[in-house]
Structure formats: structure tokens, C-alpha cells
Amino acid sequence: MALRHAVLAALLDEELSGYQLTKAFAAGVANFWHAKPQQVYAELARLERDGLVAGREVVQEGRPDKRLFRVTGKGLGELEGFASTAAKPAFLREDLLVQVQAADRLDAAVLIERLTERYAFAEAKAALFEERLRRMRGGLDEAEFLLRGARVGPYLTCRRGRDFERANRDWCRDVMEVLRARQAAAEEA
Amino acid sequence: MALRHAVLAALLDEELSGYQLTKAFAAGVANFWHAKPQQVYAELARLERDGLVAGREVVQEGRPDKRLFRVTGKGLGELEGFASTAAKPAFLREDLLVQVQAADRLDAAVLIERLTERYAFAEAKAALFEERLRRMRGGLDEAEFLLRGARVGPYLTCRRGRDFERANRDWCRDVMEVLRARQAAAEEA
DNA sequence: CGTTACATGTAATATGTTACATGATTCC
DNA sequence: GGAATCATGTAACATATTACATGTAACG
Known part of the structure; x- marks a missing residue:
């Protein structure tokens, strides 16, 4: 609950x-x-x-x-x-991971479409979080804010959200790179 | 579904x-x-x-x-x-984030317990994923495996899992650092 | 002789999603 | 005049979790 x-x-x-x-x-x-x-x-x-x-x-x-x-x-x-009770760790539960898991049996072009969409979404969301962080900090630099600011809780969770979406974005980019390189390698052979 | x-x-x-x-x-x-x-x-x-x-x-x-x-x-x-259908992006849904969101009104020592637990869990899981990646690669180095290996799908999803847990671990570490620094600063004042 | 692994489920409950419903106001 | 925002829900359906159930065999 x-x-x-x-x-x-x-x-x-x-x-x-x-x-x-x-x-x-x-x-x-x-x-x-x-x-x-x-x-x-x-x-x-x-x-x-x-x-x-x-x-x-x-x-x-x-x-x-x-x-x-x-x-x-x-x-x-x-x-x-x-x-005071132990928190249950969360799992990744992302449709796109399921699709990439099956990548070797699916059309790479279709997957690249999905990855491109997710990349854009992640980028937009990360930017949104970044903006909110900037506002929460106000004029202070981050270290100062974290040490003396009131209400750092929302800041710390927002930072996790930003980093999560950055990681999603980077992963999408890397996967697309791999799929493209393999397509190119397959054409050569 | x-x-x-x-x-x-x-x-x-x-x-x-x-x-x-x-x-x-x-x-x-x-x-x-x-x-x-x-x-x-x-x-x-x-x-x-x-x-x-x-x-x-x-x-x-x-x-x-x-x-x-x-x-x-x-x-x-x-x-x-x-x-071929658009994947719904996942959201973070982690109990510990809720607890940290409320950090400014809760006992820091209790939160640090939660963070320590989650840190250990993330570390263990990341190590497990790393080991599985190593096995999947076999003797090949990563770039070579990703270019020519059969079945890169499971490898790419496993890498996302590993990076997710690494990010969780690092976040726990950073949050604990902030909470401890604020405790120390509060005692001084 | 107790625990863990193998192997497969049913039933009840909790949680989350989709579709539908209503009605005013502001913005383009 | 149509879409978006403010404001709050109900009802039906889908999905996930928890508790319970059963039985063999290997391991220590």
C-alpha cells in the first residue's frame, strides 16, 4: 500500500x-x-x-x-x-526491455523506431526534472543547497528521477548503435 | 498484458x-x-x-x-x-523514494538504515548481473560480442539491469552522505 | 530428520488501468 | 465555437500479490 x-x-x-x-x-x-x-x-x-x-x-x-x-x-x-519498515526494492518493468530481449528474432528497423521514441521521451523528461531541480536550488549551488536548504527530500528524489531517465536515454542510444552496426556487418557478409 | x-x-x-x-x-x-x-x-x-x-x-x-x-x-x-506498437515508458515505483521524499520530516538514522539495506541489495544484484554478462560474452570482449555474437538481446537487457542497480547503489550512497552531512551541520549549530 | 530444490498449481485479496460521467471557465 | 484546464468522481476490468496446497528427492 x-x-x-x-x-x-x-x-x-x-x-x-x-x-x-x-x-x-x-x-x-x-x-x-x-x-x-x-x-x-x-x-x-x-x-x-x-x-x-x-x-x-x-x-x-x-x-x-x-x-x-x-x-x-x-x-x-x-x-x-x-x-521504519524495510522497503521492497523495485524492479524494472519496461515494455521496451521485453522488446529488446527478443531483438535477435525481430526486425531491427521496427525496434529502432521504438528506441527512438523512448529516447526522445527520456530526454524530455530528464530535461523537465533538471529544470525542477534548478528551481528548487534557487540561487544556491547544489552542495550548499543540500547542506543547508530546507526540504532536500523532494530534491533528492527528483535527482533520482532525472538520472533514471538519463540512463534510459543512454541505453536507448547504445542499443540503437549496436543494432545498426550489426545491420551493417550483416550487409557486408 | x-x-x-x-x-x-x-x-x-x-x-x-x-x-x-x-x-x-x-x-x-x-x-x-x-x-x-x-x-x-x-x-x-x-x-x-x-x-x-x-x-x-x-x-x-x-x-x-x-x-x-x-x-x-x-x-x-x-x-x-x-x-510494432509503441512501448509504454516505465515509472520508478520504489518505496525507498517515498521514504526519502519525506526525509525532512523523518528521523535520519532510520532512513540511513533503509538506505544501507538498499545499497547492499543493489550492489549484490549488480554483481550478479555483471557475472551473467561475463558468461554471455564468453571469451570475447564486449564490442566484438555485440557486433558478431548470436543473441545480443538478453545481453543488452541485462546490461540495463546492471546499470539500473548501479544507479540505485550510487544514489543510496549520495543520499546517505547528504543526510550525514546535515546531521553534522545541525549538531554544530 | 530437517531444509532446500524440484515441480505445479488454486483461491482470495489488493492494486492499477480504462472507460465513462459531469459541469464551469478560460484561451485561441 | 472547440480545445484545454479546473475539479471530482463511479464502475468495470485487468493485473499482481499473498496465502494456501501437494508431493518427491537430494543434501547435510
Whole structure:
């Protein structure tokens, strides 16, 4: 039940609405966890029912009203309990890896299309993370920020996200290089 | 439905039993996908029902009989179809990231325990992948193997697995360094 | 004689995804 | 006038995890 804790962690620094949370957990933005809007709303409802977050109505003009949520004392306790238990390591579960695993029996040109797409996606996402890091640092250089900044947690997770996508990008590039070289070698023979 | 394709990809090079597949997809070994034994057996049953794999009974002495599976022509077609569709990019979904996201509100000592565990796990898994890569290369150096070796697919996915765990290890190390430096800085003040 | 490996599942529960639903407002 | 953003869900379906079940044989 880690989405539960991911939502709590996201709400630690600031009050957010369900909608803002769905944005934070959406495909392009989430630096440390991912979830669909429906899941976020459902989890928020459960968290409120269990008293781990508290919502407060905010009336707005010109746009629909919304509810802002914050973590309760009980919610913080829940997070502390979560942090004190061993974390399950994650596995890579990427469609593209399955496709490359079968590379020797598939058409290289088709795979190169997939790799090109993933390369572009990884590059874009890494750039997005890099930008967010820059904003979090503000004027400080990284070492200074990490030593004295408030809230380094989100920074550290965002950095992992950036490096993950950089690694994806580099891997795509290397695989494409290999596939192309093998095509060329096969043509010569 | 990517487990389906992961199983097909795993069976491309060699006939395997359900049990061998469960080993390949188990926590410590899978380089490109992960699944529990129950899932693997269920998926094999479906694949056989749909004619994408064919099983053959092998009678054994001294241990239970088993069934070896191979991919059918239809199965290869299914994989080709899969490779021709855009792959969904994966997200990081790691408990430890959630815990570090909340780092500023949690006890650093507790987090360092989690990071130490994950560091050791990542190191061990990276070493395991490295060993498998070495075996796949045989006597050849990497560039030579990638250019002329048969079956580079599994090699390339295994390399991604190794680099993923190396990145996890390095991130754990960096985060611990930051947390320790901040503890020291806080004590001084 | 207890543990690990071999070998294969069923059943219940939890989690995640897809499709559908509603309605106002702002931007182009 | 149509698309995108704000705002919040329900319902159906697919996938993954956990618990349970069974039996042989090799290893120490």
C-alpha cells in the first residue's frame, strides 16, 4: 500500500487539492511515484476516512470550489511507521526491455523506431526534472543547497528521477548503435 | 498484458519448464521483467490455451516430471505485433523514494538504515548481473560480442539491469552522505 | 530428520488501468 | 465555437500479490 504513503509524503510540505495531486502524480511530472487521477482521488478519500489527512473546503470564484488536504499527526505517524519498515526494492518493468530481449528474432528497423521514441521521451523528461531541480536550488549551488536548504527530500528524489531517465536515454542510444552496426556487418557478409 | 510478451521473449532462445521460468522471473535473477511463480504458471496456461506456446512432457527419474515450452509461429507473430506498437515508458515505483521524499520530516538514522539495506541489495544484484554478462560474452570482449555474437538481446537487457542497480547503489550512497552531512551541520549549530 | 530444490498449481485479496460521467471557465 | 484546464468522481476490468496446497528427492 505504497500509494497511501506517497500521497502523505507529497502533502507533507504543502496543502494540495486532489486535482493538484493528480498533476503531481501524472505521467510527465511525478518524480518519485506515479498514479492515475482516479487512484489519487480514491486514496485521498480513504486517507480522510482514516484520519490521516484532513481536507478543508476552499470556495473559489470563476472556477469550481476545491478541497485542500494536509497531513494530520496520525498521518505523520503512519509515515514514520512506513519508514521504519524495510522497503521492497523495485524492479524494472519496461515494455521496451521485453522488446529488446527478443531483438535477435525481430526486425531491427521496427525496434529502432521504438528506441527512438523512448529516447526522445527520456530526454524530455530528464530535461523537465533538471529544470525542477534548478528551481528548487534557487540561487544556491547544489552542495550548499543540500547542506543547508530546507526540504532536500523532494530534491533528492527528483535527482533520482532525472538520472533514471538519463540512463534510459543512454541505453536507448547504445542499443540503437549496436543494432545498426550489426545491420551493417550483416550487409557486408 | 506485457507479462505475456515477457514470457514469450524468455522462451525464444530455449525451451524452458514452468519452474525454470519462475526462476528466471524471480526477484534476484530477472534482468528484464519480474513476476511471481503463480503469475508465470497462470500465464503459461493462457499462452498454451491460445496456441502461442507449445508444451511437451518430459519424464524424469529422481525428480517430478515436467513440461518444456517453446514459442510457436503464432507466438512469434504475437511478439512481432507487440514490438510494432509503441512501448509504454516505465515509472520508478520504489518505496525507498517515498521514504526519502519525506526525509525532512523523518528521523535520519532510520532512513540511513533503509538506505544501507538498499545499497547492499543493489550492489549484490549488480554483481550478479555483471557475472551473467561475463558468461554471455564468453571469451570475447564486449564490442566484438555485440557486433558478431548470436543473441545480443538478453545481453543488452541485462546490461540495463546492471546499470539500473548501479544507479540505485550510487544514489543510496549520495543520499546517505547528504543526510550525514546535515546531521553534522545541525549538531554544530 | 530437517531444509532446500524440484515441480505445479488454486483461491482470495489488493492494486492499477480504462472507460465513462459531469459541469464551469478560460484561451485561441 | 472547440480545445484545454479546473475539479471530482463511479464502475468495470485487468493485473499482481499473498496465502494456501501437494508431493518427491537430494543434501547435510
